[in-house]
Amino acid sequence: MNCEKMKLLALLPYLAPLASAAVISNANQPITYDGYKVFRVLTHGQGEEIERQLQSLKAVQYNLNTQTNIEIAVAPEDLKKFEQMELDFQLLDEDLGVSIRAEGGFYPGGEMRIASTPNWRRPGALPDKNWFQSYHSFDDHLKWLDDVQAAFSSNSELINVGKSSEGRPLKGIHLWGQGGKGSKPAVLWHGTVHAREWISTMTVEYLTWNLVNGHLNKDKTITDIIDKNDFYIIPVVNPDGFVYTQTTNRLWRKNRLKHPSSSCVGTDMNRNWPYQWNVTGGSSTSPCDETFRGLEPGNTVEIQALVAHSRELVAGKGIKKYIDWHSFSQLILLPYGYDCKKRVENYERQIALAQGTAKAIKATARGLGSTFTPGETCPDLYKAVGGSTDYMQDMSKAEISWCIELHPSGGGASGFVLPPSKIMSSVTEIWNGMMWLLPNMNK
Ligand SMILES: [Zn+2]
Incomplete structure (x- = not known):
């Protein structure tokens, strides 16, 4: 969130x-x-x-x-x-x-014994779809990326945009189409910035898997989507926090950066982006709080890495479509978080695209689609400053810059702790939403 x-x-x-x-x-x-x-x-x-x-x-x-x-x-x-x-x-x-x-994914005491689905690896081929029937350890997520890339080697490469404060890689995958590597504007997806929001990892990976699978199977629509965009996809941008949710505290949100002046650990990376960082309200100056913004704008190594990566993309063909994937509440949210009176310049276009995406999610077959609510700019926004979407909107000049809050809409514990049996239905409806959004933005 x-x-x-x-x-x-x-x-x-x-x-x-x-x-x-x-x-x-x-x-x-x-x-x-x-x-x-x-x-x-x-x-x-x-x-x-x-x-x-x-x-x-x-x-x-x-x-x-x-x-x-x-x-x-x-x-x-x-x-x-x-x-x-x-x-x-x-x-x-x-x-x-x-x-x-x-x-099935939390084992206290640091011992990683995640109940990963068996036999998801298929040497030389795309990982089995049964990957999406359970949650996985961070190490398995890295292997999964390796396998996806190996199965699509002529149109992809692994990207490693930097390291976390505990030295884990911020690893992702770059996909491109017939124009060649880096020839089209970027679709940039970030998952798992908030450590406990596990469904965001699985969602970003499912979208990746379906894109690659569609291209390998010569699906015309999907091939066309990949031909018109360069995809840069990082499923876990907060690996330290993610690992901590599997070993120590399932409900951990922040990264694991230590502070010189406090025994409290962690910065909310999504309050640490170096843009409108010190606007009053919408983040905390206390290291013990869940929304601690950090000591300086962009002082976390993870955000520094993500900023550097986004600048590279801007210097190339630009970032056209940015989505930061979160859970939960079923919302599609446009900027701005830092100013409650300000609307994005292309508001009408962004909100229409968000509404179309929500409609496509809802239209999922057999009445299984959930209701996602597009966010509208209004005078009484809940302030959230130093966030990724404000940064990508104004600094990277993205055409859309969204935070999507995934399944479920509410419901206490199951909010963050979504049972594995709900992964497939949750990621499928989002795929449907993207299959409406991406072709429509390419027109
Ligand atoms: Zn979140």
Whole structure:
């Protein structure tokens, strides 16, 4: 989550998180969340007061805007205290620890034993589609990229745009068509900037897999899409945070950069882009907060690498289509986050494209498509400053610059902890959306 908007809050029954996991998010010991119960507390206009009350609990709060409700995971030792508050609530998850284990990708203590789908590797060929039936370790994501590239070697190369603060690669893949490498404007996709938003990794990879598979099978529409765009796709731009969600804290959001003046770890990379970084509101100056913006604009090595990469693309054929993939809430959000009164210059075009994309997602076969809400610029945006989409809009001059918040629309624990059985339906509908968007932008 990154690009929350106040107005959308009014439209939607529920809008998820900027979690403020103040109580436990900085612990160094693995957290299983066993026995945590997730509640939606209805606030009836008393949001601030109820939030203050809840802050006395050992808990993780999922959403910052408390206008209609607060979703919160409460630790077992404080459940009684919570009940005694006599709030109006619904139970969303009986045991968050059980949900996390059922997801199959979290193993506390640093030992990586991810329950990866067996036999997804097919030497010399594109990885098996069963890859999308489970979540995977970071190392497997790297191997997966290798295999995709090897299967499409004449029209792709691996890209390594830099390293994380703990030395992991920011690795991706570049695809091109008949015009040759770097001959067309860029489609740039970033996944997993917020560590816990695992469905974003799988989505970006599914889009990649389908593009390559379509081209290998000589699908005319897909080949045409690749011929008209150079794709630069980085499924995990925050690898340290991602690994940390698999070993220590499933609900970790930031990167893992240490601070000289604080024992709290991590910067919210999506508040660290060097553009309108110090606008008041919309990010935090406290290293312990989930939206900590960093010590200086673009001071995280990951953002420095992504900025350098985007500049390279701008100096080439330019960046035409940028999407930063997040979860959750089912929103398609345009800039700006930093200025609530300002609209993007090509607003009418961007919002029409967002509406068309949402419609294509919804039209997914057998009535399985979800409702995605395009974000509109309005005077009462929820401010989020130093974000990627504002940067790509104004600094990289992208034609569209979106943050897409993926499945689900809400629902407590399952918000970030989406069961593996939901991966395929979630990524399929997004593919449908892109298969409308990309050809329409090429016209
Ligand atoms: Zn996010």
